[in-house]
Amino acid sequence: MTTSPLIYPFTDLPPAGQRFKVAEGVFWLRFPLPFALDHINLWLLEDNHGWVIVDTGLGVRRSREIWQQLLAEQLDGKPVTRVIVTHYHPDHLGMAGWLQQQCDVPVIMSRGEWQLATSICNASDAQTIERFKGFLGSHGLQGEDLAKVAGKGNGFRRVVMPLPERPEFVGEGDMLTINGERWQVYIGRGHAPEHLCLYRSTDRVLLSGDQVLPTISSNLMVRPTEPDANPVTAFVDSLTVIRDALPEDTLVLPAHGLPFRGLRTRINVLLDHHAEQLDQVQAACRDQPHSAHDVLPVMFKRTLDVQQMMFAMGESIAHLNCLLEQGRVQREDRDGIWHFAA
Numbered sequence: 363m364t365t366s367p368l369i370y371p372f373t374d375l376p377p378a379g380q381r382f383k384v385a386e387g388v389f390w391l392r393f394p395l396p397f398a399l400d401h402i403n404l405w406l407l408e409d410n411h412g413w414v415i416v417d418t419g420l421g422v423r424r425s426r427e428i429w430q431q432l433l434a435e436q437l438d439g440k441p442v443t444r445v446i447v448t449h450y451h452p453d454h455l456g457m458a459g460w461l462q463q464q465c466d467v468p469v470i471m472s473r474g475e476w477q478l479a480t481s482i483c484n485a486s487d488a489q490t491i492e493r494f495k496g497f498l499g500s501h502g503l504q505g506e507d508l509a510k511v512a513g514k515g516n517g518f519r520r521v522v523m524p525l526p527e528r529p530e531f532v533g534e535g536d537m538l539t540i541n542g543e544r545w546q547v548y549i550g551r552g553h554a555p556e557h558l559c560l561y562r563s564t565d566r567v568l569l570s571g572d573q574v575l576p577t578i579s580s581n582l583m584v585r586p587t588e589p590d591a592n593p594v595t596a597f598v599d600s601l602t603v604i605r606d607a608l609p610e611d612t613l614v615l616p617a618h619g620l621p622f623r624g625l626r627t628r629i630n631v632l633l634d635h636h637a638e639q640l641d642q643v644q645a646a647c648r649d650q651p652h653s654a655h656d657v658l659p660v661m662f663k664r665t666l667d668v669q670q671m672m673f674a675m676g677e678s679i680a681h682l683n684c685l686l687e688q689g690r691v692q693r694e695d696r697d698g699i700w701h702f703a704a
């Protein structure tokens with residue numbers, strides 16, 4: 363398969379605590395993350411006499427320190443007017459409640475993201491451990507690996523508190539007016555239930571969050587509270603809508619990696635990637651029945667740390683659920699572990 367390469371118009375990274383202009387009224391902020399994925403991009407949008415913040419960083423002390431510096435030094439003395447959260451993951455949502463309290467502003471997100479964030483936060487450590495143990499165990503993760511992956515309790519709650527209060531909900535097709543210009547909401551699915559992407563057609567700028575990333579494919583994970591979910595089909599379908607609606611030369615501002623042009627090219631690569639993974643997983647299940655745990659080396663060639671193991675299991679179950687829904691595999695309970703055969 364040949365694809366034209368993406369174009370990266372900005373290759374100098376903004377230092378933590380400083381803004382960098384990437385489009386009219388749109389500024390790039392880069393925050394560190396204490397993971398293998400070591401940063402997140404957030405965005406500052408000029409809004410008449412103030413600023414809109416898009417995504418907020420992981421809810422940890424380092425993010426708070428950077429925000430304190432930014433609020434003091436990088437906003438030209440103008441107030442924050444709104445905070446927009448693309449989706450519920452803690453590197454995006456984590457500081458939203460703190461920013462809301464500091465700046466006394468509304469938080470805008472989708473209803474689906476809010477509901478999932480709330481329900482995850484409401485689970486105790488013990489409930490979370492029990493759910494993940496039962497779920498990942500039934501998909502073949504056993505012994506020490508299961509104890510490590512499931513045994514961390516409710517890690518989510520520790521890096522998003524406080525949740526924002528009374529968010530304002532927006533959904534597919536809604537328009538947000540920022541600085542007198544219209545940004546259209548596109549909803550991405552699969553990586554998160556109702557992920558907000560915002561598109562300004564006047565100069566073709568897309569705030570894509572984690573829905574479209576330039577160099578990595580977004581994690582698609584099945585969660586224990588919805589064990590039969592099929593996020594792969596949801597991801598593919600919602601990306602296809604975005605690909606067919608928006609032009610190739612859109613300036614894509616992703617949450618990880620560099621801003622780029624080549625939206626349709628990138629989405630086609632992502633769609634091909636998942637089609638290929640589905641084919642490989644199905645082929646493995648044709649040789650002999652596989653659990654989601656058995657499928658890991660088929661999908662992931664690298665060794666996985668504890669956090670990556672959780673994402674990898676979620677992703678493996680996601681692809682098996684997709685094949686199951688498409689009728690390409692059957693599922694059978696063997697001694698309490700789901701096995702999939704093609």
Ligand SMILES: [Zn+2]
Pocket residue numbers: 449451553554572
């Ligand atoms: Zn995410």
